[in-house]
């Protein structure tokens with residue numbers, strides 16, 4: 001069946017590469033169809049106005065409800081079994097993780113709504129929630145100029161999880177964050193470079209020893225760099241190592 005992704009933005013050029021390169025391979029196989037839409041096509045005044053001053057006062061501008069309402073009217077006319085998922089990219093959303101990417105990769109239809117300015121009129125989110133599954137997602141705890149880069153990053157993480165998109169499925173399970181650990185360090189030829197040697201165990205041909213070394217490196221690296229992951233429940237309960245406190 002495949003995954004259909006629509007992105008609504010006032011900067012469609014910013015996301016144009018999605019329609020081309022990234023979608024290219026998957027689109028040819030019929031796996032993914034990505035379309036980018038300019039929100040201003042749904043703003044009907046002379047200047048295609050999409051923002052206005054906030055009720056209650058304060059700095060910045062708020063995105064008006066009417067263009068968004070029309071955008072969703074046009075894009076949510078689905079003929080699948082699932083309700084479409086609408087993702088609002090916002091620094092106030094749920095943090096984006098590999099687990100969220102996995103959930104989204106299982107959908108048939110995702111519409112990204114990229115907010116700019118100080119955000120979108122809350123009634124837009126409340127109204128669309130009556131006819132779609134709404135997710136508010138943050139790329140991380142920092143502020144971007146708008147949701148476009150977040151939509152791009154989320155799309156890239158999701159698309160590569162769609163079955164058939166990547167050649168080999170085992171390369172997916174072994175990577176960072178799929179098992180809750182960071183990746184072990186990797187090496188390639190030459191075995192000696194500028195006086196630096198590849199760890200001998202990797203040249204030993206002993207597959208069990210190599211797997212044990214890699215696991216140990218991944219655990220150490222995670223404890224060192226991401227104590228937040230180590231202290232998350234259960235994962236490290238049966239391991240010897242604890243983050244330095």
Ligand code: ADE
Nearest residue numbers: 089090138139144146150
């Ligand atoms: N828009 C602005 N900052 C953002 C962030 N951190 N995540 C998602 N959308 C955003």
